[in-house]
Amino acid sequence: MAALAQELTIGEVARRAGVATSALRFYEERGLIESSRTAGNQRRYSRSVLRRVALIRAAQSAGLSLTAIANALDNHPDGSAPSAAEWEVMSSQWRDDVERRIDELIALRDQIASCIGCGCLSLAACGLLNPDDRAGSDGSGARYLMGGEAL
Ligand code: FES
Incomplete structure (x- = not known):
């Protein structure tokens, strides 16, 4: 108890x-x-x-x-x-x-x-959209539009 x-x-x-x-x-x-x-x-x-x-x-x-x-x-x-x-x-x-x-x-x-002050929102250039240059390592061209991963 x-x-x-x-x-x-x-x-x-x-x-x-x-x-x-x-x-x-x-x-x-x-x-x-x-x-x-x-x-x-x-x-x-x-x-x-x-x-x-x-x-x-x-x-x-x-x-x-x-x-x-x-x-x-x-x-x-x-x-x-x-x-x-x-x-x-x-x-x-x-x-x-x-x-x-x-x-x-x-x-x-x-x-x-x-x-x-930039405004590019570029998948290739913007560090926020492509912090590890992921698009560049996938090859040339519009990687996101071709692979189905659209903006
Ligand atoms: S918007 Fe241009 S670098 Fe991010």
Whole structure:
């Protein structure tokens, strides 16, 4: 019976974690958190869910997808929460992901800058339409019109 006192209702988790109950149900549907059910089919969460929800929110703030977060939590399929050391490793990897996205956004910004005042919308010349010169590597001629991939 003492173990039950350690369990939290969905309302308690929502209040303590600062998220809506609908968010908790969504996280659970996506496999990010788990609950047990009472005889009356009400959700009960272990206290470790608070740390998992905090981690999920932090990761979302860093722009990670729920899939990426779920992958990170795969090492804790029992619903336990990552330790401080594990969180340090995760957040370090996510920092690297953020830096990679910053680099991609800077490149995108520079490509957009070349479009400002241009107006060509050329499949061959515009970096936004052909970022890796895909058309050029497919051969000469009107590749998109011939291959069915129209503008
Ligand atoms: S519109 Fe001309 S380079 Fe993008």
